[in-house]
Ligand SMILES: Nc1ncnc2c1ncn2[C@@H]1O[C@H](COP(=O)(O)OP(=O)(O)O)[C@@H](O)[C@H]1O
Ligand SMILES: Cc1ncsc1CCOP(=O)(O)O
């Protein structure tokens with residue numbers, strides 16, 4: 015695993031264009047800014063081409079899109095493919111809302127993305143695998159998460175990150191599992207969105223998207239684990255800001271020391 019991509023990220027300070035949701039946009043912007051990227055958000059169709067040309071990567075979060083935003087998202091994805099800029103998609107709640115699932119599958123069928131990052135309920139829905147998702151959360155199911163993630167990666171010829179207590183990263187063949195974790199991630203809305211946008215930062219500096227996704231997951235998970243272990247009162251409200259602080263502080267040595275993957 016290329017953990018020193020963290021240094022590359024900070025040297026290059028990539029412009030990370032994010033189409034976020036109104037719930038978590040500020041945590042996403044501050045999280046990836048603290049990490050060493052340069053976030054920019056936009057919801058305006060008329061500046062789509064300029065945004066894509068300027069950006070090193072595009073992260074599209076489908077957390078709370080409107081019909082108008084969907085048109086902008088389509089335009090942005092078209093330009094991203096045209097200008098060869100990597101796209102990360104976060105398919106929020108596609109396992110729970112049929113409308114979202116249909117729109118997301120349409121986008122993924124028409125455009126080429128670098129990485130899909132969702133919880134296992136979202137990944138299963140896109141892969142067409144049986145699972146009971148619960149709103150924005152993964153929910154429950156008995157299908158094999160690794161086979162499910164691989165199926166989705168092969169369906170859309172991209173890297174898939176299926177997050178959860180264990181995070182699964184696959185290009186459809188090879189699989190890496192990351193075991194760093196904390197229950198506090200589940201209590202902080204936006205953890206998943208921040209992870210997706212962190213992956214967006216790394217695909218902006220590394221053309222091997224499988225490698226980029228691995229580094230992003232390990233950096234993000236270790237940051238959260240380090241924070242959780244350091245808290246005298248491990249509570250949800252203060253976890254988020256401290257996670258942002260740790261994304262600022264974390265270095266290659268710390269990640270190498272605590273990273274737990276195979
Ligand atoms: N059950 C869990 N226990 C510990 N960490 C988790 C758990 N679920 C998710 N995480 C961590 O939380 C982050 C967000 O993942 P997840 O909760 O699956 O996304 P989402 O918020 O989109 O549902 C990931 O870094 C993942 O490692
Ligand atoms: C609560 C909520 N509703 C629509 S988007 C959103 C945030 C989802 O964030 P995450 O998937 O990172 O928990």
Ligand SMILES: [Mg+2]
Pocket residue numbers: 106107133150206207
């Ligand atoms: Mg999510």
